[in-house]
Amino acid sequence: MFPYGIWMGGRQGRQQMELRQLECFAAVVEEGSISAAARKLHMSQPPLSLRMHQLEAECGVTLFVRGARQITLTEAGNLLFRYAREILELETAAGADLESLRRGRRGNIRLGLISSCGCRELYDGIRRFHTSHPDISFVIREGNTFDLQEDIRENRIELAVIRTPYRDASLEHITLRTDPMAAAGALPGTDDEGPLPLRALTGFPLILYRRWESLQREALEAAGITPDVVCTCDDARTALQWASEGLGTALVPSSILALFPDLSARELDAPELVSSIHLVRKKDAVLSESAELFYRSFRTGQYKS
Numbered sequence: 001m002f003p004y005g006i007w008m009g010g011r012q013g014r015q016q017m018e019l020r021q022l023e024c025f026a027a028v029v030e031e032g033s034i035s036a037a038a039r040k041l042h043m044s045q046p047p048l049s050l051r052m053h054q055l056e057a058e059c060g061v062t063l064f065v066r067g068a069r070q071i072t073l074t075e076a077g078n079l080l081f082r083y084a085r086e087i088l089e090l091e092t093a094a095g096a097d098l099e100s101l102r103r104g105r106r107g108n109i110r111l112g113l114i115s116s117c118g119c120r121e122l123y124d125g126i127r128r129f130h131t132s133h134p135d136i137s138f139v140i141r142e143g144n145t146f147d148l149q150e151d152i153r154e155n156r157i158e159l160a161v162i163r164t165p166y167r168d169a170s171l172e173h174i175t176l177r178t179d180p181m182a183a184a185g186a187l188p189g190t191d192d193e194g195p196l197p198l199r200a201l202t203g204f205p206l207i208l209y210r211r212w213e214s215l216q217r218e219a220l221e222a223a224g225i226t227p228d229v230v231c232t233c234d235d236a237r238t239a240l241q242w243a244s245e246g247l248g249t250a251l252v253p254s255s256i257l258a259l260f261p262d263l264s265a266r267e268l269d270a271p272e273l274v275s276s277i278h279l280v281r282k283k284d285a286v287l288s289e290s291a292e293l294f295y296r297s298f299r300t301g302q303y304k305s
Helices: 019-031 034-041 045-059 075-102 120-132 145-153 210-222 236-244 254-259 289-299
Strands: 005-008 015-018 064-066 071-073 107-114 136-143 159-163 171-179 181-185 205-209 228-233 249-253 265-269 275-282
Touching: 015 019, 019 034, 019 045, 019 071, 019 075, 034 045, 071 075, 107 145, 107 289, 120 136, 120 171, 120 275, 120 289, 136 145, 136 289, 145 159, 145 275, 159 289, 171 254, 171 289, 181 236, 181 254, 205 210, 205 236, 210 228, 228 236, 236 249, 236 254, 249 254, 254 265, 275 289
Parallel strands: 107 136, 107 159, 205 228, 205 249
Antiparallel strands: 005 015, 064 071, 159 275, 171 275, 181 249, 181 265
16 A cells, blocks of 8 residues: 555665565464465565565565475564565555545554454443544454453554453553353252352263363362363353353353343352453553543543443
């Protein structure tokens, strides 16, 4: 989209690296070979190979070790790829923001969301924010907590909604919800309507959410239960889908139960299995005006129910 480049080198013999070169370089890395990248870019192989040789000459380093079937990045190649990916992501974001402004909007908020986010507090806030600022749109990137932490560090997104536990001193956060763990699916019949003791799950086939698996097993064993685990999965939605098919009892964060409203569920009496949902930003980051407005609205409680 932009015909500009980035300057490299000192005062002597500066070279300009163009965005098109970076796009070609990223394609070669992602596809694993010149030939595969050429097909993806809809160009022939010799011009692409020439571009890569020119890029190495401009950088003054070897970026690839060329094998018979695929390329391997050198240390310099890995470094350039990290920057290339960030530059291209920012170029895409800039294009989207300019297009948004062209259409009369004030811009986009680049927001990351975990897949297990059925957080009512978040969506109530988004709905009220959108009512107040209908000229601001959202560009959503989905992933797990660790993927989104990386995305925010690399400036691919400005804000993210992630779940504890995580370790990242570079982030500041607003707590949107404290989320107890719940059992969903087949449940023991009890007269008590309060939180379900873990020991009540004795003998029930269990479906565990992998991120919490070790903590869940420890808590179950501390309650005197030897877990009968029929499935361990990477997504809480998958755990609930299995439970809805009658394959076991899923142990998942309670906020995601809203995605399966017809599934029987009870919160667990297990304080060691409580997590929180955070809206995070990089500390001291300069956000777009739209993202700053959105983040500040949650900090001040402007859009709380």
